Amino acid sequence: MSQNNPPVAVVDCNNFYASCERVFNPKLQGQPVVVLSNNDGIIVALSNEAKAVGIKMGDPLFKVKHLVEKYQVNVFSSNYVLYGDISHRVMTTLEQFSPNVEIYSIDEAFISLDGFKRKNLTEYCHEIRDIVKKWIGIPVSVGIAETKTLSKIANRVAKKVSKYNGVLNIYGVSQDIIDEHLRLTDVSDVWGVGRQYTKLLKKNNINNAYDLSKANDKWIKNNMTVMGLRTVYELRGIPCVSLESAVPDKKAIICSRSFGRYVETKEEIKESVSLFTSRAAEKMRSQNSACRMLTVFLRTNPFKKTPQYHNGVLVQLPIPTDSTTEMVSYAMKGVDQIFRTGYLYNKVGVMLTGFEPVDRSQLGLFDTEDRIKMAKVTETMDRLNLEFGSRTLFYASSGIRRSWGTKSDMKSPQTQQTGRICLRLVRK
DNA sequence: TCTGGGGTCCTAGGACCC
DNA sequence: TCTGGGGTCCTAGGACCC
Numbered sequence: 001m002s003q004n005n006p007p008v009a010v011v012d013c014n015n016f017y018a019s020c021e022r023v024f025n026p027k028l029q030g031q032p033v034v035v036l037s038n039n040d041g042i043i044v045a046l047s048n049e050a051k052a053v054g055i056k057m058g059d060p061l062f063k064v065k066h067l068v069e070k071y072q073v074n075v076f077s078s079n080y081v082l083y084g085d086i087s088h089r090v091m092t093t094l095e096q097f098s099p100n101v102e103i104y105s106i107d108e109a110f111i112s113l114d115g116f117k118r119k120n121l122t123e124y125c126h127e128i129r130d131i132v133k134k135w136i137g138i139p140v141s142v143g144i145a146e147t148k149t150l151s152k153i154a155n156r157v158a159k160k161v162s163k164y165n166g167v168l169n170i171y172g173v174s175q176d177i178i179d180e181h182l183r184l185t186d187v188s189d190v191w192g193v194g195r196q197y198t199k200l201l202k203k204n205n206i207n208n209a210y211d212l213s214k215a216n217d218k219w220i221k222n223n224m225t226v227m228g229l230r231t232v233y234e235l236r237g238i239p240c241v242s243l244e245s246a247v248p249d250k251k252a253i254i255c256s257r258s259f260g261r262y263v264e265t266k267e268e269i270k271e272s273v274s275l276f277t278s279r280a281a282e283k284m285r286s287q288n289s290a291c292r293m294l295t296v297f298l299r300t301n302p303f304k305k306t307p308q309y310h311n312g313v314l315v316q317l318p319i320p321t322d323s324t325t326e327m328v329s330y331a332m333k334g335v336d337q338i339f340r341t342g343y344l345y346n347k348v349g350v351m352l353t354g355f356e357p358v359d360r361s362q363l364g365l366f367d368t369e370d371r372i373k374m375a376k377v378t379e380t381m382d383r384l385n386l387e388f389g390s391r392t393l394f395y396a397s398s399g400i401r402r403s404w405g406t407k408s409d410m411k412s413p414q415t416q417q418t419g420r421i422c423l424r425l426v427r428k
Numbered sequence: 429t430c431t432g433g434g435g436t437c438c439t440a441g442g443a444c445c446c
Numbered sequence: 447t448c449t450g451g452g453g454t455c456c457t458a459g460g461a462c463c464c
Contacts, residue, residue, distance in 0.1 A: 037432035044432070044464095062430040078432090105464045194462050225438055227462075254434055303431055314457085349433090407430095 005239050006114040007121055007171040009144040010151040011094060011128065013087075014159065016107035016138070017045035020086050021076050023137040025412065032073040036061060039258045040077055040407045077408040089136050097128050102243045110148055112243050122169040129166050144169040148241045149234035150178070152191040153209060157181055182210035182235065192231040197224055209235055249287045249355065255280040256297075256349020260407040263345045269298060270335050271399030276350045277331045278395060281324045284352055285382060290320035292354030294327055296334035301346035311338040320356045323374040324381070327352075328397060 013019060017035035022028045032049035036042065043059045053071045055064050061075070068075060087106045095101050100112035113121060125142040132140050143155025150170060158168035170178055188198040190209050200223060206212050213235035221229045230240040255276040263269060273296055284291060297312030313334045321327060331350060381393045 039430095039432065041431050058431090060431040065430090108464075192462065196461060225461080227437065250435075252435070256433065258432070301431085347432095351434095406432095 005146045005237075006112055007116065007144050007146065008148055008151050008239075008243060009111050009113055009121075009125055009128075009142050010104075010148065010155045011109050011111065011132075011140050011142050012155050012159070013090060013107040014139045014141060015045055015047050016087075017076075017078060017083055018047040018050070019138050020079075020083050021074075021412065022047075023086060024082075028074055032071055033076070034068070034073055035076045035078050036410065037078065038406055038408075039260065040409060041258065044078065075410050076412055077410040079411055086136065086138065090132055090138055090140070093132055093135055094128065097124070100243060100245050102245050103247070110151070110243055113144070118169065118172045121171060122167060125167045125169065126165070140166070142167045144171045145178075146171060146237045147234040147239045148243075149191050149231055150237065153181060153185050153189075156185070156189060178237070179210055179213075182213055183208050185209040187212050190231060190235070192227060197228065200224075249289065250283075251353070251355065253280050253283050253352045254349060255283070256347060256351075257406055258347045259345065259404045261404060262301075263404045264341075264343070266335065266339050266341070268399070268404050269339055269345060269348060270332055271397065271402065272348050272404060273298075273331050273335050273350060274328050274395055275398035275402070276348065277328050278324045278398060280350050280352050281322065281327050281378075282382060282385070284355070285322050285358075285378070288358050289355035290322040290358045291327075291352040292317055292320045292356065293352070294330055294334070295351040295353070296331050296338065296348070297351070298335075298338060298345055298348040300343050304344075304346075306344055307342070309340055309343045311340075313337045320354070322358055322378070323371070324378050324395070325374045326371075328395060332397075 018033040021033055021035065028047075030049065031047070032053060032055075033047040034043045034050050034055060035045040037044045041060060043055060043057060043061060043064070046055055046057065050071075050073055053067055053073070055067055055073070061068070067073065083106060090107075091101065091103050091109060094109050094111060098111040098113055100114075102110040104110055113124065116124060121144055125144060129140055129142055132138055141155050141159040143151040143153065143158050144167075145151040145154050154168040154170045158164045158166055161168075170181060185208055187193055187201050187206055187208055188195075190212060193201065193212070201207075201212065204219075206215055212232060215232055217229060217232070220232050224231075233240045257272070257276065259272070263272070277294070294315045294317060295312055296315065297310070299310035300306060300308050302308065302310075315330045315334045317326075317330060385392050
């Protein structure tokens with residue numbers, strides 16, 4: 001087996017949100033724990049004990065209510081402030097082990113471990129795992145291989161098979177050993193293969209990762225685009241997905257939410273769209289972008305038999321802007337275009353696209369006085385909201401009572417408390 | 429009663445230009 | 447009968463990820 005490529009490890013937090021809840025409530029150790037999505041709708045994270053009683057990721061809470069009651073499962077609304085803070089601590093710890101860390105998601109990072117011998121590599125990753133557990137209290141699994149896709153497979157095995165103790169290193173092992181792991185990996189568990197491709201692949205007798213690694217290049221490209229071909233190459237040990245340690249700017253920013261109840265009036269739709277537009281605009285300004293386009297969308301509940309309507313409208317802005325005031329006014333026009341009376345709306349959202357960098361020095365060159373004034377208002381709001389909390393200043397058009405707001409009935413008081421404390425620490 | 433949110437990339441096809 | 451060809455830009459839609 002060639003060892004021309006530096007080893008890449010993927011560190012993945014086990015059952016991340018559920019583990020976070022446990023960090024601050026040790027009584028939950030050994031107990032079944034689930035964490036719900038926004039609006040307390042579906043299950044997005046589960047402890048192993050919860051998996052063992054038959055609850056699955058993505059299950060709507062109401063459909064597994066009987067299991068929750070029977071096994072006294074601990075249920076939590078999600079607390080993203082808490083999870084974000086713990087994630088940050090995990091990532092900071094990983095950065096002490098490698099100069100080259102790519103934070104891939106809230107609970108997962110790729111790290112490049114150049115210069116290690118195979119044996120030391122395994123020991124080193126066990127050390128990473130032990131330190132993260134000891135310092136932060138989060139259990140992680142580590143997979144090490146020649147490519148990201150192979151390291152994800154190793155990681156999965158490390159998590160599932162207890163004899164590996166959370167770390168599996170298939171970097172520099174014989175091809176026979178790699179093939180054995182590939183054969184035991186269902187094709188649906190390969191990174192980059194989702195539900196649709198699984199169906200297609202199985203129909204064509206490609207059932208596991210090994211079959212996929214041996215598939216015909218041309219057929220793969222025709223049926224799964226170059227993305228699929230990249231996956232196949234990666235399974236063969238040829239890196240096609242590089243490690244990106246710099247965080248790129250976002251190309252789209254979305255803020256959308258299901259309502260806590262049905263909404264029928266245009267007034268309330270406008271309140272929510274106004275609120276989501278300002279949230280999205282805040283996120284956009286934090287990366288110093290201005291947008292040229294704004295999409296507003298709304299929809300009824302697709303799971304219901306009530307009359308269905310979903311629609312969206314793309315609004316072109318006359319010149320790129322980062323002003324909340326201006327964006328809200330265009331978003332309101334968007335609502336006017338697509339809103340229809342007589343429907344029970346379940347969700348709305350706003351998407352910002354067509355970003356350009358904001359050059360503050362240009363401000364005023366082509367702008368009217370109004371525009372300069374708006375920029376100052378926006379800047380002041382951002383500053384105060386950062387300093388005193390995100391709800392300090394907001395546009396009255398986004399509603400005061402917001403009775404349509406998201407449900408979140410099962411946040412544990414301890415974690416809410418911790419969330420606030422974390423935020424304070426971060427600010428200093 | 430009760431079904432999340434926020435992103436990425438690729439491709440096909442239409443509009444438009446010379 | 448036969449109605450260019452090539453390039454670019456944009457958008458919608460479909461696949462994927464966590």
